[in-house]
Amino acid sequence: MTLVPGTVRPRRLRTTPALRRLVSEVRLHPADLVLPMFIKESLTEPAPLSGMPGVVQHTLESLLTAAEEAVAAGVGGLMLFGIPAHRDEIGSQADAPEGILNQAIRELHDRLGDSTVIMGDLCLDEFTSHGHCGVLDARGGVDNDATLERYAAMAVAQARAGAHVLGLSGMMDGQVRACREALDLAGYSDVVIMGYTAKYASAFYGPFREAVDSELQGDRRAYQQDPANGREALRELELDLAEGADIVMVKPGLPYLDVLAEVAASSPVPVWTYQVSGEYAMIEFAAAAGAIDRDRAIEESLIAFKRAGADAILTYWATEVAQRLTEAQRPTGAQRPTGAQNPTEVQRPTGAGQ
Numbered sequence: 001m002t003l004v005p006g007t008v009r010p011r012r013l014r015t016t017p018a019l020r021r022l023v024s025e026v027r028l029h030p031a032d033l034v035l036p037m038f039i040k041e042s043l044t045e046p047a048p049l050s051g052m053p054g055v056v057q058h059t060l061e062s063l064l065t066a067a068e069e070a071v072a073a074g075v076g077g078l079m080l081f082g083i084p085a086h087r088d089e090i091g092s093q094a095d096a097p098e099g100i101l102n103q104a105i106r107e108l109h110d111r112l113g114d115s116t117v118i119m120g121d122l123c124l125d126e127f128t129s130h131g132h133c134g135v136l137d138a139r140g141g142v143d144n145d146a147t148l149e150r151y152a153a154m155a156v157a158q159a160r161a162g163a164h165v166l167g168l169s170g171m172m173d174g175q176v177r178a179c180r181e182a183l184d185l186a187g188y189s190d191v192v193i194m195g196y197t198a199k200y201a202s203a204f205y206g207p208f209r210e211a212v213d214s215e216l217q218g219d220r221r222a223y224q225q226d227p228a229n230g231r232e233a234l235r236e237l238e239l240d241l242a243e244g245a246d247i248v249m250v251k252p253g254l255p256y257l258d259v260l261a262e263v264a265a266s267s268p269v270p271v272w273t274y275q276v277s278g279e280y281a282m283i284e285f286a287a288a289a290g291a292i293d294r295d296r297a298i299e300e301s302l303i304a305f306k307r308a309g310a311d312a313i314l315t316y317w318a319t320e321v322a323q324r325l326t327e328a329q330r331p332t333g334a335q336r337p338t339g340a341q342n343p344t345e346v347q348r349p350t351g352a353g354q
């Protein structure tokens with residue numbers, strides 16, 4: 001059958017790069033990207049991670065340099081994870097003022113002030129000798145309410161160190177309320193709480209466990225969500241909102257796009273997502289094997305989050321992608337400064353008038 005006059009042709013809007021750009025429904029901006037960073041106590045130089053090519057555990061010095069580079073690239077913020085030299089049952093270093101995470105937050109704040117958004121991961125797993133996200137009860141299970149007291153102390157310690165946003169990633173019931181109350185009582189009512197609303201017990205955290213030298217035996221299925229459950233995420237959302245979360249998070253990203261879309265459709269507060277270590281590794285290793293085009297795969301994965309409704313994305317590629325996006329924004333044609341890199345396909349002048 002040939003198309004008759006008057007037929008609707010969706011392909012018309014895909015004709016040129018400029019048209020495609022004009023009609024794209026969502027786009028990425030450097031400020032949408034948050035860079036997760038690892039700071040490890042008593043390292044003397046940055047340590048590359050075999051499971052995450054291109055990502056390192058930082059020293060304080062390399063952290064500051066990388067943070068400045070990220071800020072110069074225009075990223076929206078930095079999310080810090082700390083790896084202490086000493087761990088114990090209750091994760092004492094998590095709220096110690098000189099604990100590595102709090103120290104790093106303080107140094108970043110001294111260096112960068114309010115020019116970016118400094119965030120601390122608020123969870124005990126990097127600090128406990130058993131690797132669980134909370135303190136254990138007599139039978140070895142994670143004690144929800146005893147853990148809340150530790151989280152509240154961590155919240156105040158991170159706020160005191162200068163964190164703008166706290167990332168509550170532990171999946172304890174009541175964690176948002178416990179931290180909000182502690183912050184307000186301590187005079188930190190401006191500190192923002194980002195609640196990990198839907199955090200699934202996921203195999204895609206694999207490389208992260210290496211990144212934080214995790215001690216965990218077993219899994220986190222008794223507190224993180226079951227991958228089979230989508231509806232439950234909306235219940236978690238309702239609770240986090242009632243407890244005062246300012247921002248909510250869905251994690252991991254790509255395997256949970258449906259959950260992200262549903263949460264985004266019903267949340268009155270910003271919704272973020274976390275493109276986790278395993279998602280990063282899949283693209284890096286597939287690209288290294290020559291199976292996919294790395295840069296396009298990265299961009300496509302990030303745009304998928306925007307399409308599903310994410311307002312911001314935590315991604316280990318934040319600086320690189322922010323730099324690429326900024327580069328692509330450079331004026332084209334005669335206004336382009338000499339020596340600038342070639343414009344990407346999207347910017348290449350097409351047709352008359354150029």
Ligand code: PBG
Pocket residue numbers: 121123124125126133169170204205206207208209220275276277278
């Ligand atoms: C726990 C935490 C994890 C990640 C971020 N925070 C791991 C886990 O829950 O086991 C994973 C992030 C990633 O995989 O990139 N505090």
